[in-house]
Amino acid sequence: MASKVSLRSKGKSSKSSSKSSEEKSATQAFKEWTTWAVKKAKVVTHYGFIPLVIIIGMNSEPKPQLSQLLSPV
Incomplete structure (x- = not known):
């Protein structure tokens, strides 16, 4: 009784993708741009x-x- 090994990906298959x-x-590109923009906005x-x-x-x-603005009192 030999067992059969199946190699399947757990993610979405590129063949069944409709895009x-x-x-x-x-x-x-949109995801990369938004990630870049959010990082820059944080800085x-x-x-x-x-x-x-x-x-x-x-x-x-x-x-x-200016000294009155920066003093803690």
């Missing part, structure tokens, strides 16, 4: 938040000094 290669590449938000708060604080009334 064309152009749609796949467009979808892949901009991370490094831009504190300067934004300082700029908004400097333009408010009454006008504080």
